[in-house]
Amino acid sequence: MHLNQQTDFAFRILIYLADHTVADETGDMALARPKIREIADFYRVSYHHLMKVANALTSRGYVQSWRGKNGGLALARSPERITLGAVARDIEGHWEVVECFGTDSDCPLTNDCRLAPILNEALLHFWAILDRHTLADIARSPGDESPITFHSDLPYPLGPEPTREQRKPSL
Template sequence: MRLTQFTDFGLRALMRLAGAPDRAFATAELAREFGISRHHLAKVVARLASAGLVRTRRGGGGGLSLARPPEKITLGEVVRLLEADQALVECFATTGGGCTLLPDCRLKGRLARAEIAFLAELDRSTLADCAWKPRTA
């Protein structure tokens, strides 16, 4: 399974927040630290905030922080949230895609079970397990 850049950015941001749970980070600071687009990261942060995974506060002393303890947020929960709009294969899309093999495809069920197993494995780990702090020079 391949994750989107959107999910990659979200996981990185959450892992960083988990590494310093008592501190707030500016989106621009995280984007600089990871060498990624601040604009794209802001979209990811908006999705995480609307799902209640992060808390945002504007102004001085504001920033981004985890809304729940890192040991209460599973990687599977995060991936499900951030990949919600991405079907593993075309026939998994809500429209059914344009697959000419349906309804006789013998692959779809196997892929569905693999996706379930993938997410179940991610449910076994939390952000606390993957908390990240940058190395100091």
């Protein structure tokens, strides 16, 4: 009963992009394409792992990417049009609570199971909440005055990958 780390990464990438695509610290829009390296450093998570999630977000149409020099990522849609539930379902593989809804179950209760509908109902309520919110709800609002942490403000040097101990994924 939990979302996996990839989904957590996906949300955090989207939040980062929403918060950093307006302008960077120089005011230069062309440079305001956060790089995977930069995002990974900010969250102190594995660069390679985060890249895979970024790829998934790209192929699913949530994120736009540019390769090569001055490459990077940006949101492919406005935050209002990115639903949290859709992202979670796209990144998570299976999202059903019970699999006995499928066709190949031989559980003797299948024909008269009163549990499955209840679990299903609970699940629908769960997803209904996530489907009711978009990235705009969790990203910084335009008028938000709280400080944004830019790349150059990071309180640690940009060195090699953090070790497993240094990293602490939060999901």
